[in-house]
Amino acid sequence: MLEVRDVSKIFFPHTPNERVALDNVSLRMAERDFVTVIGSNGAGKSTLLNVVAGAYRPESGRVFVDDRDVTKEPDFKVARYVGRVFQDPMAGTCPNGTVEQNLSMAFSRGKRRGLRQSLTRAKREIFRKELRALDLGLEDRLSVDVGLLSGGQRQALSLLMATFSKPRILLLDEHTAALDPARAEHVTQLTETAVDRYGLTTLMVTHNMAQALRLGNRLIMMHAGRIVFELEGDAKKNATVQDLLDEFAKLKVVTDRTLFSAAEVPRQPTPAEPTDEWPQRPSSTSTVSDPDHQLRDP
Ligand SMILES: Nc1ncnc2c1ncn2[C@@H]1O[C@H](COP(=O)(O)OP(=O)(O)O)[C@@H](O)[C@H]1O
Numbered sequence: 001m002l003e004v005r006d007v008s009k010i011f012f013p014h015t016p017n018e019r020v021a022l023d024n025v026s027l028r029m030a031e032r033d034f035v036t037v038i039g040s041n042g043a044g045k046s047t048l049l050n051v052v053a054g055a056y057r058p059e060s061g062r063v064f065v066d067d068r069d070v071t072k073e074p075d076f077k078v079a080r081y082v083g084r085v086f087q088d089p090m091a092g093t094c095p096n097g098t099v100e101q102n103l104s105m106a107f108s109r110g111k112r113r114g115l116r117q118s119l120t121r122a123k124r125e126i127f128r129k130e131l132r133a134l135d136l137g138l139e140d141r142l143s144v145d146v147g148l149l150s151g152g153q154r155q156a157l158s159l160l161m162a163t164f165s166k167p168r169i170l171l172l173d174e175h176t177a178a179l180d181p182a183r184a185e186h187v188t189q190l191t192e193t194a195v196d197r198y199g200l201t202t203l204m205v206t207h208n209m210a211q212a213l214r215l216g217n218r219l220i221m222m223h224a225g226r227i228v229f230e231l232e233g234d235a236k237k238n239a240t241v242q243d244l245l246d247e248f249a250k251l252k253v254v255t256d257r258t259l260f261s262a263a264e265v266p267r268q269p270t271p272a273e274p275t276d277e278w279p280q281r282p283s284s285t286s287t288v289s290d291p292d293h294q295l296r297d298p
């Protein structure tokens, strides 16, 4: 169970560069909920995940994992029950360690000391079996440095490391966005398998709206630090990419109106206003050239 309660995160508060990245966000996820998160650049998606992971401390509000208040816990402690995979294939693994050393580190998360250190034969067998299931030939490369692996292999390894200790919460931040379509699809399938297998409670940011609809049982759309639209259950199953584009378009209309009325009262725009960051409805040509329906900002 994850609860984000009235969380605000402000960068550079009380300065001319003040940025409200999260504006009183609340989100409650039941056990095994799989929530996909979409929104334009700068909407606050990564900040939300970073607050949950303990990487950022919010200015106000609380974060609970299974009724445990983790708001003030540092990320290395939260990492015992929250697994993460980032967009950057370099970020989730240690390049100078071997595949085996990386896995061993992840394996020891949340386990007692004795178990942590040694690389026993039994552990190695477990690693081989898990790696074989990734279908990337990594089971024969246990002693290879992770830095020598491809992006797809590293993301699959990061995913394995983030999931096989059965975290209470799994956070995925555009973890397939840097991969080519075939590898992205492979890592997406591995993600679904891991989530099902361990019954994980998952929060996944994606730029790909078709993917946001296809995966998970809930979807949230973020904009300007807020959750502005939600779908779940049958409503999510029946929704189309066009429905999501229509929701984005509504945001733009509201914003244009807000800006228009605000223009009648002369004032200084603040840096917190993401005026140039609204998602645009793609033209028909960009829809054709973009079969995955990636939401790209202008
Ligand atoms: N570490 C940071 N320092 C300063 N500003 C940040 C930082 N991280 C994010 N921001 C700002 O907070 C807002 C939300 O960013 P982010 O959560 O990364 O958006 P998203 O992941 O939806 O693209 C943006 O305006 C961004 O510039």
Ligand SMILES: [Mg+2]
Pocket: 045, 046, 047
């Ligand atoms: Mg982000």
